Amino acid sequence: MKPSGRDLVQRALGFACFCLYFAYVLVPILLLLAGSFGERWFSTLLPEGFTLKWYWDLFTNPMYTKAIGRSLLVAGLTALINAAVAIPAVYAVHTLNLRWLRNLYDSVILLPIAVPPIVMGLGLIQSFNWPGFSLVGTWQLLLGAHVVYTLPFTLRPLLANLEMIQWNVLEEAGLSLGAGMPFLFRRVLVPNLMPGILSGALMTFAMSLGEFQLAVMLTSSNSQTYPVVLYQAFYVSTGFACSATMVLIVTSLFTLMGVLFLGRLFGMGKAQILFGGGS
Amino acid sequence: MERRGWKFLLLLPLAAVLGVFLVLPLLFVLFDSFWAAGRLSAANYLLVFRKGLYSEALRTSLALSVSTAFIGAALGLPLSYLVHRSRAPWRDLLLAITAVPLTFSGLVIGFAFIVLLGTSGFITMLLERFFGINPLEFSAFLFTWKGLVVAYLYFLIPRMILTMVAAWSNADWSQVEAAMSLGASFPTILVKVLFPMLGPSLLAGSSLLFAVSMGAFGTAFALTGTAVKILPLVIYNQISDVTVEVSRANALAIVLTVVTTLVIVLYERSFARKQA
Amino acid sequence: MSGVELRNVTKAFGKAVAVRNLDLTVGKGEFLALLGPSGCGKTTTLRMIAGFTRPDSGEILIDGQPVSSLSVRERRVGIVFQSYALFPNMTAFENIAFGLRVRKLPEEEVRSRVFRLLEMVGLEDKANANCRQLSGGQQQRVALARALAIEPRVLLLDEPLSALDAKVRNSLRFEIKKIQRESGITTIYVTHDQEEALSISDRVAVMRSGQIEQAGTPWEVYANPSSLFVADFVGVSNFLDVEVKAGGTVFWNDRPLEVEGAGSLAPGPWRLVIRPERLLPVPKDAQEKNILEGTVAGRVFLGPIQRVALDVGKERILVDLLNTEKGHLSPGEPLRVSFSPGDGRLIRRS
Ligand SMILES: Nc1ncnc2c1ncn2[C@@H]1O[C@H](COP(=O)(O)OP(=O)(O)O)[C@@H](O)[C@H]1O
Numbered sequence: 001m002k003p004s005g006r007d008l009v010q011r012a013l014g015f016a017c018f019c020l021y022f023a024y025v026l027v028p029i030l031l032l033l034a035g036s037f038g039e040r041w042f043s044t045l046l047p048e049g050f051t052l053k054w055y056w057d058l059f060t061n062p063m064y065t066k067a068i069g070r071s072l073l074v075a076g077l078t079a080l081i082n083a084a085v086a087i088p089a090v091y092a093v094h095t096l097n098l099r100w101l102r103n104l105y106d107s108v109i110l111l112p113i114a115v116p117p118i119v120m121g122l123g124l125i126q127s128f129n130w131p132g133f134s135l136v137g138t139w140q141l142l143l144g145a146h147v148v149y150t151l152p153f154t155l156r157p158l159l160a161n162l163e164m165i166q167w168n169v170l171e172e173a174g175l176s177l178g179a180g181m182p183f184l185f186r187r188v189l190v191p192n193l194m195p196g197i198l199s200g201a202l203m204t205f206a207m208s209l210g211e212f213q214l215a216v217m218l219t220s221s222n223s224q225t226y227p228v229v230l231y232q233a234f235y236v237s238t239g240f241a242c243s244a245t246m247v248l249i250v251t252s253l254f255t256l257m258g259v260l261f262l263g264r265l266f267g268m269g270k271a272q273i274l275f276g277g278g279s
Numbered sequence: 280m281e282r283r284g285w286k287f288l289l290l291l292p293l294a295a296v297l298g299v300f301l302v303l304p305l306l307f308v309l310f311d312s313f314w315a316a317g318r319l320s321a322a323n324y325l326l327v328f329r330k331g332l333y334s335e336a337l338r339t340s341l342a343l344s345v346s347t348a349f350i351g352a353a354l355g356l357p358l359s360y361l362v363h364r365s366r367a368p369w370r371d372l373l374l375a376i377t378a379v380p381l382t383f384s385g386l387v388i389g390f391a392f393i394v395l396l397g398t399s400g401f402i403t404m405l406l407e408r409f410f411g412i413n414p415l416e417f418s419a420f421l422f423t424w425k426g427l428v429v430a431y432l433y434f435l436i437p438r439m440i441l442t443m444v445a446a447w448s449n450a451d452w453s454q455v456e457a458a459m460s461l462g463a464s465f466p467t468i469l470v471k472v473l474f475p476m477l478g479p480s481l482l483a484g485s486s487l488l489f490a491v492s493m494g495a496f497g498t499a500f501a502l503t504g505t506a507v508k509i510l511p512l513v514i515y516n517q518i519s520d521v522t523v524e525v526s527r528a529n530a531l532a533i534v535l536t537v538v539t540t541l542v543i544v545l546y547e548r549s550f551a552r553k554q555a
Numbered sequence: 556m557s558g559v560e561l562r563n564v565t566k567a568f569g570k571a572v573a574v575r576n577l578d579l580t581v582g583k584g585e586f587l588a589l590l591g592p593s594g595c596g597k598t599t600t601l602r603m604i605a606g607f608t609r610p611d612s613g614e615i616l617i618d619g620q621p622v623s624s625l626s627v628r629e630r631r632v633g634i635v636f637q638s639y640a641l642f643p644n645m646t647a648f649e650n651i652a653f654g655l656r657v658r659k660l661p662e663e664e665v666r667s668r669v670f671r672l673l674e675m676v677g678l679e680d681k682a683n684a685n686c687r688q689l690s691g692g693q694q695q696r697v698a699l700a701r702a703l704a705i706e707p708r709v710l711l712l713d714e715p716l717s718a719l720d721a722k723v724r725n726s727l728r729f730e731i732k733k734i735q736r737e738s739g740i741t742t743i744y745v746t747h748d749q750e751e752a753l754s755i756s757d758r759v760a761v762m763r764s765g766q767i768e769q770a771g772t773p774w775e776v777y778a779n780p781s782s783l784f785v786a787d788f789v790g791v792s793n794f795l796d797v798e799v800k801a802g803g804t805v806f807w808n809d810r811p812l813e814v815e816g817a818g819s820l821a822p823g824p825w826r827l828v829i830r831p832e833r834l835l836p837v838p839k840d841a842q843e844k845n846i847l848e849g850t851v852a853g854r855v856f857l858g859p860i861q862r863v864a865l866d867v868g869k870e871r872i873l874v875d876l877l878n879t880e881k882g883h884l885s886p887g888e889p890l891r892v893s894f895s896p897g898d899g900r901l902i903r904r905s
């Protein structure tokens with residue numbers, strides 16, 4: 001059947017929106033990418049020349065490399081602690097199957113938006129700062145803050161995962177077949193929960209790595225994480241700033257690809273995994 | 280046998296982490312906000328509404344959040360429909376693209392908009408070259424709260440899209456078809472069928488956008504330092520300024536938290552209503 | 556010795572009593588269908604037998620042994636869930652082998668037993684299929700084989716066919732029946748589908764609001780419902796509000812009827828239950844007992860039978876007519892039917 005004129009107009013309109021939206025999301029990233037390899041970018045439309053100088057500068061500058069290392073440490077630990085805290089909790093929420101607990105869980109998921117990071121940071125600065133004992137300015141305190149801030153990113157996919165495999169019924173089936181809890185956890189729960197664990201950990205890692213708002217309040221000059229030094233890079237030169245920004249963009253994109261790949265591999269709802277948290 | 284009590288213990292680590300790093304600090308802020316001139320009082324709160332800087336910050340933040348919620352809904356709704364209607368490979372691509380801004384640090388987005396719309400940004404240069412628009416005059420808006428609206432939308436529209444895509448796919452299209460078969464006009468269908476069907480999700484999405492823009496400051500910080508007087512940045516300024524009592528910052532923080540929490544409750548309620 | 560016995564078992568969730576003073580005995584090797592509307596407590600009963608839920612009071616015995624102190628694992632019951640509950644990370648083979656490997660059986664024996672079970676459920680060629688690639692019916696076969704693999708003392712099935720479409724449901728129903736007969740395992744089969752319950756089981760227990768309303772062979776329950784609820788829930792019935800007079804005469808709207816056993820009943824208001832297929836057409840001049848004469852109000856064609864709505868006086872009754880040589884009836888036509896005194900059942904009206 002030949003599409004009617006109205007159909008064609010609709011399709012063209014849809015395609016135009018599609019392209020515009022693509023451009024809207026991707027053009028800023030492409031500009032930063034171009035800027036990071038450009039030799040000069042001053043009062044011109046696009047950067048001129050090609051150089052790897054900015055990346056070289058970035059990765060040879062101890063201030064930045066140290067911050068990258070610290071950020072990787074904090075992000076890695078955040079993902080680990082989150083998994084250790086969230087897996088048992090989500091297991092309990094799912095298997096206890098109590099309405100009030102489920103409602104409480106739904107509220108916890110929203111906490112980082114309900115309590116903005118500026119408020120959390122303000123509270124942490126004051127409540128962990130006592131004469132003779134102060135954690136303010138240490139990466140350890142930032143770690144605690146990041147654990148709370150990124151919790152939804154770990155909790156969400158885990159619970160979605162448990163609900164998808166209907167763990168409650170699987171556990172009963174396993175028990176009726178004579179398996180003990182440790183055996184069930186090892187042979188059934190962990191393998192089936194892997195997509196949730198991994199995508200949660202990936203998202204958490206990326207969120208912690210790029211987190212600036214808490215970091216700028218809680219770290220001091222010798223505990224700065226990468227986003228904090230990145231902010232200072234904005235004042236160095238455009239090329240350098242672009243390359244420093246690209247580092248975060250690339251990790252974000254890799255994370256996203258990982259999560260989408262996991263989602264595809266295990267057939268989980270992508271939106272469900274990704275949704276949440278404050279920027 | 281059924282012995283489930285031990286499972287509550289599994290919630291302890293989560294409760295401990297939340298208690299130490301969220302509830303405790305929040306309580307600290309709350310109590311200290313009622314502390315002024317060495318005694319308990321509501322003076323700090325009165326100041327929030329009296330002192331020009333504070334009340335203006337609250338107004339600016341509200342203006343920013345209302346604008347992002349409305350514009351985000353207006354742009355996110357058609358885009359979410361586009362995602363909803365698209366087929367297999369395109370749909371996945373659109374969803375992936377939509378998720379991209381969600382993984383970015385607010386700082387990255389701030390800098391991206393400097394490169395895009397800043398004084399020597401790409402679009403600014405384009406406009407100068409082809410329409411002779413003064414770059415300084417054009418880019419000045421980026422560093423006001425209106426500029427923040429533009430930058431914030433970059434990470435807010437995707438949230439709206441994801442909320443609404445779920446709403447579109449849960450929507451019961453047979454209701455629309457039934458209304459059409461009964462001869463209802465488009466406006467009638469819009470008011471009587473589509474709005475009740477999608478309204479709760481739209482409200483939920485808008486409140487999410489509102490709450491996030493109320494609380495976020497990373498992007499604003501990257502764009503303007505602390506030059507734009509939105510609530511989180513004013514609070515941030517207070518703690519770096521030794522001459523100001525931190526109790527005032529605490530009062531501001533509580534006001535901010537009350538607003539975001541109320542809006543988030545609205546968000547949760549709209550979802551609950553949709554599922555009922 | 557009975558296979559499963561429940562003695563005065565009660566279970567409440569908060570204020571809601573799911574199972575109330577329930578007594579039930581299932582003979583060893585017997586296939587019992589637990590039939591009842593949704594929410595009547597069937598699943599709760601099954602879960603108490605399995606050991607997932609602890610009764611508030613009462614006692615449960617399996618093979619004559621009280622099991623209240625035994626864990627789920629120790630009870631050795633096989634369970635088939637409505638949602639299959641196959642382990643998604645395992646193949647059909649691994650799922651069936653699960654219970655055997657837990658028991659650390661030698662691998663050759665596991666293999667031979669699993670293949671025997673696969674053969675029994677007709678899935679020899681699907682041993683290495685991931686269970687997500689199997690159809691719903693195939694998944695439920697795997698689940699059945701997995702439950703049977705541990706040679707359970709009792710097999711519990713909770714609406715195992717409700718998620719499947721009609722055709723698969725019918726064929727699997729008879730397969731379950733056949734496998735149960737061959738293995739001789741005591742089986743409790745929960746369903747809300749009366750046709751399924753009647754066709755599959757040795758005995759049906761009809762449940763209502765947490766209690767057993769009636770238990771008996773499918774035939775008994777269908778032919779002699781002990782309550783209005785059973786008469787209504789199992790099959791289709793006509794309910795006629797009648798008066799039983801002293802001496803055993805029965806009046807329906809002043810029309811005298813003869814019903815077996817009415818003489819021994821207390822006079823007063825009763826309800827007469829007659830299955831539609833027990834109402835037989837009679838010729839105009841026939842002088843049978845219990846003749847009801849009316850006009851056809853409508854009919855539904857049901858394949859082998861036609862179900863006719865007949866207006867008798869002010870009331871409407873249903874009559875099932877075999878589709879033999881007699882053509883179809885049209886609305887408005889007169890029709891005379893009668894029933895034999897032994898085919899009506901009187902149940903007290905409350
Ligand atoms: N875990 C539970 N918590 C609260 N109420 C329950 C629970 N399980 C069952 N019930 C209630 O007990 C009654 C019987 O439920 P169930 O045994 O599932 O019925 P059936 O399987 O016959 O549909 C229902 O009213 C149900 O709401």
Ligand SMILES: [Mg+2]
Nearest residue numbers: 594597598599
């Ligand atoms: Mg049930």
